[in-house]
Amino acid sequence: MARRIRAVVAYDGTDFHGWQSQPSLPTIQGVIEGVLEQIDKQPVAVAGSGRTDAGVHALAQVAAFWLDNPIPAANLKKAMNRLLPASVRILSMDEAQPDFHPRFDAVAKTYEYRIWRAEVCPPFEYRYVHHHPYPLALTKMQEIACLLTGEHDFSAFAAADESDSEERTKVRTIFSSSIESVGDALIYRVRGSGFLKHMVRNLVGVLLEAGKGNFQPNDLTRTLVPGVTTKAGANTAPAKGLTLISVEYTPDKTGIENPSI
Amino acid sequence: MARRIRAVVAYDGTDFHGWQSQPSLPTIQGVIEGVLEQIDKQPVAVAGSGRTDAGVHALAQVAAFWLDNPIPAANLKKAMNRLLPASVRILSMDEAQPDFHPRFDAVAKTYEYRIWRAEVCPPFEYRYVHHHPYPLALTKMQEIACLLTGEHDFSAFAAADESDSEERTKVRTIFSSSIESVGDALIYRVRGSGFLKHMVRNLVGVLLEAGKGNFQPNDLTRTLVPGVTTKAGANTAPAKGLTLISVEYTPDKTGIENPSI
Numbered sequence: 001m002a003r004r005i006r007a008v009v010a011y012d013g014t015d016f017h018g019w020q021s022q023p024s025l026p027t028i029q030g031v032i033e034g035v036l037e038q039i040d041k042q043p044v045a046v047a048g049s050g051r052t053d054a055g056v057h058a059l060a061q062v063a064a065f066w067l068d069n070p071i072p073a074a075n076l077k078k079a080m081n082r083l084l085p086a087s088v089r090i091l092s093m094d095e096a097q098p099d100f101h102p103r104f105d106a107v108a109k110t111y112e113y114r115i116w117r118a119e120v121c122p123p124f125e126y127r128y129v130h131h132h133p134y135p136l137a138l139t140k141m142q143e144i145a146c147l148l149t150g151e152h153d154f155s156a157f158a159a160a161d162e163s164d165s166e167e168r169t170k171v172r173t174i175f176s177s178s179i180e181s182v183g184d185a186l187i188y189r190v191r192g193s194g195f196l197k198h199m200v201r202n203l204v205g206v207l208l209e210a211g212k213g214n215f216q217p218n219d220l221t222r223t224l225v226p227g228v229t230t231k232a233g234a235n236t237a238p239a240k241g242l243t244l245i246s247v248e249y250t251p252d253k254t255g256i257e258n259p260s261i
Numbered sequence: 262m263a264r265r266i267r268a269v270v271a272y273d274g275t276d277f278h279g280w281q282s283q284p285s286l287p288t289i290q291g292v293i294e295g296v297l298e299q300i301d302k303q304p305v306a307v308a309g310s311g312r313t314d315a316g317v318h319a320l321a322q323v324a325a326f327w328l329d330n331p332i333p334a335a336n337l338k339k340a341m342n343r344l345l346p347a348s349v350r351i352l353s354m355d356e357a358q359p360d361f362h363p364r365f366d367a368v369a370k371t372y373e374y375r376i377w378r379a380e381v382c383p384p385f386e387y388r389y390v391h392h393h394p395y396p397l398a399l400t401k402m403q404e405i406a407c408l409l410t411g412e413h414d415f416s417a418f419a420a421a422d423e424s425d426s427e428e429r430t431k432v433r434t435i436f437s438s439s440i441e442s443v444g445d446a447l448i449y450r451v452r453g454s455g456f457l458k459h460m461v462r463n464l465v466g467v468l469l470e471a472g473k474g475n476f477q478p479n480d481l482t483r484t485l486v487p488g489v490t491t492k493a494g495a496n497t498a499p500a501k502g503l504t505l506i507s508v509e510y511t512p513d514k515t516g517i518e519n520p521s522i
Contacts, residue, residue, distance in 0.1 A: 012384040057385075086387040123273040124318075124389065126347040 002066040005073060006096035007032075009061045012087040014127045014240065018054040019061070028052070028088055032063065035083040039076070040069045049102040049109065049247040053198070055239030057128060060091065062102040062247040108175060108248040110191040111200045113241050115208075118184040129185060130204075130241035136211030138186065141179050144210040144220055145188065148177040148203060152224040156231060157206075159198035170196060171226075179207060189245070198236055205234035263327040266334060267357035268293075270322045273348040275388045275501065279315040280322070289313070289349055293324065296344040300337070301330045310363040310370065310508040314459070316500030318389060321352065323363040323508040369436060369509040371452040372461045374502050376469070379445040390446060391465075391502035397472030399447065402440050405471040405481055406449065409438040409464060413485040417492060418467075420459035431457060432487075440468060450506070459497055466495035 009032070017025040021033060029046055036044035049062045071079070077093040084090070116129040117136070155170040174192040181187075188204055209215035215234065222228070270293070278286040282294060290307055297305035310323045332340070338354040345351070377390040378397070416431040435453040442448075449465055470476035476495065483489070 010384050081381060086382065087384045089381050089384050091381055120342060120350050120352055121347070123271050123348045123350050128385070 002068050003070075004064060004096040004098045004100055005067050005076070005093060006062065006064045006100060006102065007077075007093045008091040009058065009063055010089045010091050011058050011061065012127065013052060013055050013057045015087060016054065018056070019048055019050075019052045028058075028061070029063075031084060031088055032080075035080050036065060036067070038083060039071070039079060040067055042068070047102055049106050050195070050244075051197075052244055053201070053239045053242075056242045056244065057240075058244040060246045061244055062106070062249075064096055064100055064102045102247070105249050106194070106247050107250055108191055108193060109195060110189065110245040110248075111195070112243050112245050113188040113190075113200060113204045113237065114243075115186040115188070115204075115241060116184060117181075117186060127240060128243070130238045132208065134212075136186070136208070137213065138179070138181060138211065140213065141186070141207045141211045143217060144207055144215065145177045145179045145190075147217055147220050148190070148224075149174050153226040153228070154196055154199055154224070155226075156223045156228050157199045157202040158196040159202075159236075160231070161197075172196065172199070177203075200242060201237045201239065202231070202234070204237035204241070208237065209234040263329050264331075265325060265357045265359045265361055266328050266337070266354060267323065267325045267361060267363065268338075268354045269352040270319065270324055271350045271352050272319050272322065273388065274313060274316050274318045276348060277315065279317070280309055280311075280313045289319075289322070290324075292345060292349055293341075296341050297326060297328070299344060300332070300340060301328055303329070308363055310367050311456070311505075312458075313505055314462070314500045314503075317503045317505065318501075319505040321507045322505055323367070323510075325357055325361055325363045363508070366510050367455070367508050368511055369452055369454060370456060371450065371506040371509075372456070373504050373506050374449040374451075374461060374465045374498065375504075376447040376449070376465075376502060377445060378442075378447060388501060389504070391499045393469065395473075397447070397469070398474065399440070399442060399472065401474065402447070402468045402472045404478060405468055405476065406438045406440045406451075408478055408481050409451070409485075410435050414487040414489070415457055415460055415485070416487075417484045417489050418460045418463040419457040420463075420497075421492070422458075433457065433460070438464075461503060462498045462500065463492070463495070465498035465502070469498065470495040 011028050017027050019028045021027050021030040029048060032046050033044055044065050046063050046065045052058060073093045073095060077090045080090050114129040116125060116131045117133060119133045121131040151173040153171050158170055172192055172194055174190060176191045179186055179188040190200060206215055272289050278288050280289045282288050282291040290309060293307050294305055305326050307324050307326045313319060334354045334356060338351045341351050375390040377386060377392045378394060380394045382392040412434040414432050419431055433453055433455050435451060438451045440447055440449040451461060467476055
């Protein structure tokens with residue numbers, strides 16, 4: 001009888017065309033499904049908590065799938081980590097309730113975006129940061145980051161091609177949103193009920209414009225209004241600075257603890 | 262008139278066949294010389310403080326070269342960082358005394374070797390660590406690390422093909438040598454007057470054997486003796502865990518400050 005398995009997955013997105021399987025392109029979902037097919041001797045469909053764009057990283061993406069093979073979860077984790085590329089790692093693997101769905105059951109997600117400020121971007125960081133060695137007014141950015149908190153219609157921050165029929169409403173709740181200076185980096189951390197396609201990268205685009213003095217709190221107030229779908233005006237920040245930090249579920253649903261990060 | 266220039270260089274060695282130029286293989290020295298030839302419109306030979314093996318990284322390698330082009334050092338640094346791959350960065354660039362040689366004038370070098378202990382090696386670490394999720398007795402390793410300090414004949418720790426005629430003596434002085442547990446990693450840090458080819462990786466090989474109970478202080482005493490050239494017995498630890506941290510010079514010679522790390 002098939003078992004429902006949930007996995008927490010970390011990946012360096014640099015060499016992948018995003019999470020979602022695509023024919024003849026390397027994707028995270030694709031390599032995981034490929035390894036599971038080797039183990040289960042049949043195609044295995046893997047569901048994720050959401051798609052991440054090409055180049056976006058994850059410390060703890062959550063995925064689930066059905067498996068016929070009776071291999072214990074701990075052994076399955078080891079077998080998968082032997083077969084997967086070193087840039088994709090299964091951090092944990094457990095039996096899940098049959099109705100567990102990593103996307104529909106998620107109650108919160110946290111993303112982090114890193115902007116490297118120093119003149120030279122170290123060779124050990126460039127895959128994971130957006131290098132921006134030009135003046136930015138941090139207090140202006142903090143002001144905007146703070147105003148993003150709450151329930152808003154984020155249509156103006158969605159990707160132009162956002163047209164998923166399951167996602168008619170563009171209203172999302174942001175529980176926390178803050179940017180701080182840590183060493184040579186600015187780190188933007190945002191936790192919310194869910195995020196539209198490109199939304200975090202578009203929020204960072206606006207934060208960068210705010211830091212340059214080109215986007216004011218009034219501009220944001222005019223933007224976070226139902227019906228406003230014109231793009232907020234800034235560029236979508238590069239994918240490589242973005243990392244999915246954690247996905248949260250209610251304890252009754254999954255028992256997954258928020259991984260320590 | 263040609264100027265002597267010194268540069269501090271950081272690199273991720275993963276995608277390179279080591280420091281030293283080789284025909285038709287990517288090397289650090291090779292890409293730097295290639296960029297300088299573009300700028301100076303003639304071949305430019307770059308000297309390093311020493312060769313690093315294929316896969317070894319550097320936080321602060323020191324290099325020097327002669328340049329005819331009168332471009333200010335700060336602009337040269339910017340131009341080179343635009344032309345070099347993101348995995349090689351010029352951290353600083355200054356005019357040097359004409360007789361400055363990054364190898365012969367070096368008075369100390371510091372290397373760090375990282376051993377990842379946790380069952381799963383994170384996708385953001387695997388390029389920079391040796392993954393060894395098996396039991397190791399840290400106190401046994403610390404004992405050997407400590408005994409390495411001092412002036413010894415390290416013939417037993419040299420590469421089998423070490424035959425550089427300029428390097429007849431295999432006597433080196435280790436100023437400090439210690440290993441500690443930091444999070445999920447063991448970090449071995451060694452500072453010495455100089456190191457033979459493969460020496461740090463062979464020292465780490467012996468530390469790993471000590472951690473497994475296969476190498477005792479007595480074995481080291483028998484090994485660090487003039488005339489003993491049989492290899493100390495352990496495997497050479499993988500290159501990817503090794504990073505050149507800094508190279509030191511006397512202030513009168515170069516004025517290079519030890520970079521803050």
